[in-house]
Amino acid sequence: MDSKGYRKKVYRSSEKDCGKCPLREVCCGKVTKFKKLDDSIHKPLYDAMHEKLNRDKNYTRYLTKRRSSTVEPVLGTLINHHSMKRINARGIKSANKHVLMAALSYNLKKLLKFSARKVKIKAQIQDLPKVKSWFLSKLQNTSVISLN
Template sequence: DVEPKFVSPSDPAAQWTGALRGPAFLAYADNYLIDLKAAVIVDVEASRAVRQAEVGAARTMLERTAERFDLKPERLAADSAYGSAEMLHWLVDEQKIEPHVPVINKSERHDGTFSRSDFTYDPETDTYTCPEGKTLTTSGRIVNEGTNRLYLGSTFDCGPCPLKERCCPNTPARRITRSIYEHAREVARSLRGTPAFERSRQGRKRIEMLFAHLIRILKMGRLRLRGPCGAQDEFLLAATAQNLRKLAKLITPSEPQMTQGT
């Protein structure tokens, strides 16, 4: 869990955030689950204004929608905040939902040394091969709080290697970690750039339009009620108003054409 920097005495569940790139303030996050085709809000969930809580809210809304309406999407479109290995594993392996989500990648190095992408993975032997052709193996050891498997090179190979300064200048041998959910990450990467992914990326603009309407038209820049329940009530009422507005546009007949008689 993320420790808040400041806590409000009157609303301790509110999150201190600077997400809008301006002065920080205490807030709740409004999370929408929408049907991209119709731009209808299917579910809404209030959460702390922090990425981990917002990702958890997405899972809550998907599970609740499946239970309440027996609706399960074929694909989920979201930004990179939802591209963690754990979330992708939940979508791909547990929910069988296509993740049209950019993958969070923290393995790239920017100090001139080789990144993990410079090594070749062999799924049959579960090993990596370095740019010099040497093998990195794993004992199955899990690190980083149980989320990554560790692969190690041999000191006999790495020590005299001519590429050592570009690979592991500060350690005797090269170490690489691989997510235990790498299969789900590879599925997400394979979808990126496909026509369906691009359509989903364009469709995400609809949710941004809903949030813009929420702030500018419905004037939801500030909550009147306190606490998570108060935030949930206000967000739910606002989403209902937005859906009713869309429904009214769909069922209201267009004005009849006026014709001039002679």
């Protein structure tokens, strides 16, 4: 685990192997005597997704449009309307509370927009054949003037 608590795989070469290598300064630097690589435990999943995105350009375009229509407007709303440009809180826990409250208020606004509203006036449905026959009888009784 690293300092933030994420699990990682760490690969490290020995000083003996890198000490005699002619590319040590380019690879490791002037001061460091060994090479260290950190990989996420989810690296196979990242690699599979990267390969999938590079293989099919239409799929990549579809995912980009989908993300820009679903995720990015939410982030824009949170940043611009819920004071998320800068979090004035001390510590990760209080900053986390701030973000959760902003997300909660965003979701509540969305819920209120889509909740069912009670209808105050009740309408009755008339029988369609009666209306149709009434309308046709009115048309037959009226005279039509032609403009020839």
